[in-house]
Amino acid sequence: xxxxxxxxxxxxxxxxxxxxxxxxxxxxxxxxxxxxxHACRRAALYGKQTPPPGHTPFxxxxxxxxxxxxxxxxxxxxxxxxxxxxxxxxxxxxxVTVSNxxxxxxA
Numbered sequence: 259x260x261x262x263x264x265x266x267x268x269x270x271x272x273x274x275x276x277x278x279x280x281x282x283x284x285x286x287x288x289x290x291x292x293x294x295x296h297a298c299r300r301a302a303l304y305g306k307q308t309p310p311p312g313h314t315p316f317x318x319x320x321x322x323x324x325x326x327x328x329x330x331x332x333x334x335x336x337x338x339x340x341x342x343x344x345x346x347x348x349x350x351x352x353x354v355t356v357s358n359x360x361x362x363x364x365a
Contacts, residue, residue, distance in 0.1 A: 274350055276342030284342070285324050287349050287356055292318040294352040 277284060296316045303314065319327075331337035349356050 273343060274346040276339050277346045277349070277356060278342075281325055281328060282321075284328065284345060285321050287345055287354060288324060289318055290354045291345070291348045291352050292316075294354065295348075298352075 277287060293316065296314070300309065300314050303309070328338070328341060331341040346356070348354075
């Protein structure tokens with residue numbers, strides 16, 4: 259075996275920077291990742307066929323549940339950073355472009 263290859267841990271992706279932004283910004287990224295993940299899983303199961311009725315509906319978690327998970331992660335030392343990094347990694351894997359602009363809500 260090659261000792262040089264075994265001496266370094268394998269990392270598929272370098273740890274991305276934590277995502278900046280408000281909770282709404284993070285949820286927007288989560289929602290896009292969830293859509294792309296669902297499409298990927300659906301294609302893996304059914305290819306180009308239409309799934310049978312009732313199978314594989316798109317059911318992202320609602321904002322309130324996302325907020326609860328974020329707050330639970332934030333209650334642990336370093337948890338918010340980990341949460342933001344994991345979401346950044348998922349965005350990177352699924353090719354979701356993350357804008358650094360804060361979300362603006364219309365009046």
